[in-house]
Amino acid sequence: MTIGRTISIYLPDANPQGVKICEFFDSIVKAVSIPRAKLDDASNRSELEQPGVYFLIGEKDEVGKPQVYIGESEVLLTRLNKHNKEKDFWNQAICFVSEKNNLNKAHIKYLENHACEQAKLINKCALENCNTPTRSSLTDQDRDFVLRFFDELKIIMATLGYPIFEQVKRSKRNMYFCKSKDADAVGEYTEEGFIVNKGSKSNVKETPSIQQSIKTFRANLVDKGILKEENGVYVFQEDFTFSSPSMAASVVLARTANGWAEWRIQDGGNIKTLDDVIRKKQDGRE
Template identity: 80%
Template sequence: MTIGRTISIYLPDANPQGIKICDFFDSIVKAVSIPRAKLDDASQNPELTQPGVYFLIGEKDEVGKPSVYVGESEVLLTRLNKHNKEKDFWNQAICFVSEKNNLNKAHIKYLENHACNEAKKVNKCTLENSNNPTQSSLTNQDRDFVLRIFEDLKIIIATLGYPIFEQTKRNKKNIYYYKGKDAEGEGEYTEEGFIVNKGSKSNVDEAPSIHSSIKSLRENLVEKGILREENGLYIFQEDFTFSSPSTAACVLLGGSTNGWRVWKDKHGKTLDKIIRKRN
């Protein structure tokens, strides 16, 4: 049984687009989310005088991955002001501290390193860190303390709209298949969208009627190395999540099609019949 959690989000100026202060009822982890344009307004926030880790977040790229820089500082506001002068890409900062103010330099260095490693593993953002941060040496007790903080950090940052540490929940029993022209793919419909599995094949040639947005998406997937041409077909080099079954199918086909009707399970039942018309 899944146990629920409650997150409190406080809006200091009652503006949902402004500064947000987030915490759990049952945790010492606190987050301060700051739009870059509101950095001056955040200067009076006491949490930003503490040690902590922070994430600078920029726009999503052509395939939907935000740019993210992970850092740590013993005085968060000082470091944010420095980045405000020196880094252009970001428009949002999310800082994490302890309500007990009991994080030290070794803790936050370990958190910084662990966050970078996890972000690379999950691969849902583009890291702006030029070098991987050094991992500090901790006792087993301190390491476990830091990792518990990271687990709560993951939930809060995803709740704020950046699920960069969330592994997509997969159910290998519900695999759907697509065949069209030379294209051949398999994938899964999830809460995040439709995932096309690594190794799926997409047509290189495109239909004259292909929608401009699909054409652009295919070009970007090739540019990012997610699609690679092999023996006259594009091959997916990694699992990739599309916003909808139809977008996924159109990319594989290189033309227009209804993904709800062309993705089918091993028994030939369409995604439309299984998901949308099951009742």
């Protein structure tokens, strides 16, 4: 049985678009989320005088991954003010501190390194850090404390709309296929979108009637190295999450497509569409 958690979100100026203070009821981890335009409004927050780790977040890139820079500072406000003058890409900062103010320099250096490594591993953001920060040396006790802190941090990040450390929950049981001409793709419908598996194949030649947005998105996937041409077909170089089944099918088939009809699954002796399995069951049509 899953045990629920409660997160408190406090709006100091009662503005949902302004500064947010986020914390668990049963944890020392506290986050301060600050729109760049509200940095001056947050300058009197005592949390920003503490040591902690921070995330600078910018717009999503051409394939939907947010730009993220990860850093640490013994005085968060000082570092944020410096980035406000020197870094252009970001529009949101999320800072993490301890409610007990018991993070030290070694802790936050370890957190910074671990966060960067996890961001690269999960691959849900475009990391702006040029180099992976150095990992500090900790005792086993301090390392476990920091890793528990990170586990809480990533839940708050996801709650604030940035699930960059969350592995997609995959069953590997309900795998759908999409085939046409050279295209031969396999994927799964998840809570985060439709995931097309690494190694899936997509048609190279696009139909004349393909929507420009799909054409542009395919070109961006090629530019980013997510799609690579091999023997006259595009091959997915990694698992990739699409925002909808239709965008996934359109990219695979190189034409405008209805993903609810194009993604299919073998069900005993029958072939069922994604629509049959998901939407018809949800609205009682089956």
